[in-house]
Amino acid sequence: MEKSCKLLKVMGILMIIFGGIALLVALLALLGAGILAAGAAAVGTGSAAAAAGIVMAGVIIMLIGAVIQFVAGIVGVKNHNKPEKATVCIVFGILVAVVYLVSIVMSIMGQTSALDIVVSIIAGLVMPILYLIGAFKLKAMQ
Numbered sequence: 595m596e597k598s599c600k601l602l603k604v605m606g607i608l609m610i611i612f613g614g615i616a617l618l619v620a621l622l623a624l625l626g627a628g629i630l631a632a633g634a635a636a637v638g639t640g641s642a643a644a645a646a647g648i649v650m651a652g653v654i655i656m657l658i659g660a661v662i663q664f665v666a667g668i669v670g671v672k673n674h675n676k677p678e679k680a681t682v683c684i685v686f687g688i689l690v691a692v693v694y695l696v697s698i699v700m701s702i703m704g705q706t707s708a709l710d711i712v713v714s715i716i717a718g719l720v721m722p723i724l725y726l727i728g729a730f731k732l733k734a735m736q
Contacts, residue, residue, distance in 0.1 A: 597735040598675040602683060602728030606670025608721060609690070613664030620657040627653045652700060659693035666690050670725060673732075680733035687726035694718040 627650045634642035666686035673679035698714050 597677050597732075599728045599732040599735070600674070601724065602670050602732055603674035605721060605725040605728055606667045606672075606674065609663050609667030609670065609725065611667075612721070613660055613662075613667050616656070616660035617664055620653060620660045623653045624657060655693075655696060655700070659690075659697065662686070662689050662693055666725065670728070674728075677732050677735040680729055680736070683729035683732065684726065687722055687729050690725065691719060691722040694722060 627646070630649055631643075631646040634646035666683075666689065669679075669686050670683055673683055698711065698718060701711055701714055
């Protein structure tokens, strides 16, 4: 009987889908942030440049998070039936959760409403938590 974790495979597929979408959105946002930075440079005010820098930092974090989520999905799908690779899946699951936490902290700093923050926490952490549960189940199969 082959050892396999269907939860890890399903969550991996979802992470590939949502990570790919996030990657496309992040690339578009990077383009927009570049245009904003060029406009801020043309205006020449310090506040415009600071705002452009903050937006660019947020977009770079978004891009990094999207890549990590996409790669985590691939790792989960590829290794859902390899208990010896469960540790790698656990590491990627933790990385995705940390990126979501950074995103939530940035939302709080951006003075997002309390309801938005709660929804972000619940929705944003469900996928990495389920991915981690699947990875730990796979590790238990060793």
